[in-house]
Amino acid sequence: MYRLRLMPCLVLFIGLCASTSVAAQTNPAVDKETLVFGQKIHYVEAGSGPTVILLHGLGGSSQVWQLNINPLAEKFHVFVPDQIGFGKSDKPLVNYRIRTYVDFLDQFCKQLKIERASLVGSSLGGWIAAAYTLAFPDRVDKLVLEDAAGYAPPKDFDLNSLYGLNPSTREGMKFLVGKVFYNKIYTSDAAIDQAIAFRMSAGDGYTINSLIESMIRGEDFLDSTVKMIKRPTLIVWGRQDGLVLLADGERFNKDIIGSKLLIFDQCGHVPNVEKAMEFNSAVLKFITD
Numbered sequence: 001m002y003r004l005r006l007m008p009c010l011v012l013f014i015g016l017c018a019s020t021s022v023a024a025q026t027n028p029a030v031d032k033e034t035l036v037f038g039q040k041i042h043y044v045e046a047g048s049g050p051t052v053i054l055l056h057g058l059g060g061s062s063q064v065w066q067l068n069i070n071p072l073a074e075k076f077h078v079f080v081p082d083q084i085g086f087g088k089s090d091k092p093l094v095n096y097r098i099r100t101y102v103d104f105l106d107q108f109c110k111q112l113k114i115e116r117a118s119l120v121g122s123s124l125g126g127w128i129a130a131a132y133t134l135a136f137p138d139r140v141d142k143l144v145l146e147d148a149a150g151y152a153p154p155k156d157f158d159l160n161s162l163y164g165l166n167p168s169t170r171e172g173m174k175f176l177v178g179k180v181f182y183n184k185i186y187t188s189d190a191a192i193d194q195a196i197a198f199r200m201s202a203g204d205g206y207t208i209n210s211l212i213e214s215m216i217r218g219e220d221f222l223d224s225t226v227k228m229i230k231r232p233t234l235i236v237w238g239r240q241d242g243l244v245l246l247a248d249g250e251r252f253n254k255d256i257i258g259s260k261l262l263i264f265d266q267c268g269h270v271p272n273v274e275k276a277m278e279f280n281s282a283v284l285k286f287i288t289d
Helices: 011-023 069-073 098-111 124-135 159-165 170-180 189-201 205-216 246-255 276-288
Strands: 030-036 039-046 051-055 077-081 117-122 140-146 233-238 260-264
Touching (some): 039 098, 051 124, 098 124
Parallel strands (some): 051 077, 117 140, 140 233
Antiparallel strands (some): 039 077
């Protein structure tokens, strides 16, 4: 059965569960800003060494990587942008599509003089990372796809159901959260109320709906191009992901020659949160080797 393929990353939840761990870290990440196409892009920077860029998913921000930034920064120079239309970055009222994000990532790297980087993308961020790798293969060292979106839905899929990725009711939010997380603590009444409060104040509803409409138009899907990815690729998936099913992870593994597939049990759509230590260890090993 085909289910919703993207998620609004629940930044409030992730920030709450990450805050204690991050506070204990040394060499804290630094918040910075740059201009890309005249738009303010907020990003987090930490560490030194080979460059790694972390790309969040639909409705997310740099906050979704709170449990990962400092561990990865022990060996790498880590950049974590709030992608255009999300987080603390500007939110212009344009027709967003994946190619928009590829163009912004390209210019972001040029602004910060990043010539090559390894990319780690979650959900929509994985789709962007794969599309960037296809557009600029010589500028990517290694690629990590975490529960990545990017394949077109089957013809009988109700495309209008994608609007459920931008919930505005408690019922809609509870349904979505239940698909994102394996741990049911996130579906408690208090957690759902907090998630609704965050969604109402995030200011990215236009961006999310614009991306949904791009998907409905069938723009930028990877089906016909993903096999051309030749960079070393690690595919990370939560076995209990209810949004982007494991079958898609297995398809990426089949389509990207030489890729490795790592599956986490008792884990949903965000292994970097629910299995943070194991995720960090796997990414460190893969990029270092």
